[in-house]
Each structure stands twice: as C-alpha cells, then as structure tokens.
Amino acid sequence: MAHTYANLLTHVIFSTKNREPLILAPLRDDLLAYVGGIVRELGGSLHAAGARPDHVHFLWSMPATLATADVLRVVKTNSSRWVHRLRRITAFDWQTGYAAFSVSHSQEPAVVRYIANQEQHHRRVTFQEEFVAFLKAHGVTYDDRYIWS
Numbered sequence: 001m002a003h004t005y006a007n008l009l010t011h012v013i014f015s016t017k018n019r020e021p022l023i024l025a026p027l028r029d030d031l032l033a034y035v036g037g038i039v040r041e042l043g044g045s046l047h048a049a050g051a052r053p054d055h056v057h058f059l060w061s062m063p064a065t066l067a068t069a070d071v072l073r074v075v076k077t078n079s080s081r082w083v084h085r086l087r088r089i090t091a092f093d094w095q096t097g098y099a100a101f102s103v104s105h106s107q108e109p110a111v112v113r114y115i116a117n118q119e120q121h122h123r124r125v126t127f128q129e130e131f132v133a134f135l136k137a138h139g140v141t142y143d144d145r146y147i148w149s
Contacts, residue, residue, distance in 0.1 A: 009060070010061070011100070012101075015127065019055070022089060023056070032056075039071075039075070044061055044071070050116060099134060099140070132147070
C-alpha cells in the first residue's frame with residue numbers, strides 16, 4: 001500500500017496536580033483554546049474539549065506518526081508553561097499521569113456529548129468515581145494504592 005490512512009480518535013483525561021481546583025472560568029476557555037492550538041500545531045484535530053476545575057477531557061485525532069505519550073508531554077508542558085507565564089498562576093501544574101482511550105468513529109458523537117455535559121455529569125459523580133469507571137469500562141488494570149499519587 002503506497003499511503004497510510006488512519007482515523008485515530010483518542011479520549012484523554014487528566015487532572016491538575018493533587019486535583020487542585022485551578023481551572024476556573026477566567027482561565028478555562030483560553031486554556032482549552034490554547035491546547036487546541038497545540039494539537040493543531042502537532043498536525044492533529046481537536047474534536048471536543050472540556051474542563052472542570054480539577055480536570056480536563058479532550059477528544060482528538062493525531063497523526064499515526066505520533067505516540068500518545070509524546071503528545072501528552074507536549075500538551076501538558078506547554079499549557080502549564082502558558083498558564084504560568086501569561087496567567088501568572090504559579091501554583092498551576094498537571095498531574096504526572098493521564099488516561100487515554102481509543103474511540104470508534106461511530107462513538108464520536110456520544111463522546112463529544114459526554115465531554116460537553118461535564119458540568120451536569122459531575123453533579124452526580126465525582127472525578128475520582130468517573131476516572132475509576134473509565135478504567136474499569138476499558139479493562140485497564142490499576143492499583144487503588146497508587147492511582148491518586
């Protein structure tokens with residue numbers, strides 16, 4: 001085959017360090033837009049983005065040549081630096097880890113809706129409950145002793 005074809009949708013979730021509630025309204029939209037710019041700069045496309053005070057959700061597609069870990073390193077490093085420099089929020093940092101789940105093209109509209117409805121969702125479910133539910137639903141093995149450290 002002479003060409004490579006891929007549609008690699010990934011739902012990514014990560015939180016602020018120690019789940020500090022630092023992504024407040026004055027920062028939220030600009031932060032999500034900034035991450036969208038990083039994704040485009042990497043050759044990807046941001047399909048949905050949402051933030052709560054202590055965590056973010058992104059649905060993006062990236063070129064097949066980029067590893068998820070590399071994309072997350074660039075996104076987290078650059079967005080954290082941007083918050084420090086331009087918003088002067090020196091306490092802002094991301095947690096070390098993340099969760100990333102592949103999404104079928106047919107499920108994209110459902111994931112976009114899910115990300116858009118985070119505010120209502122978190123009236124019923126905490127971030128910790130949501131995160132563990134995602135891990136279980138996707139068959140990811142984890143150890144309760146280390147998941148939040």
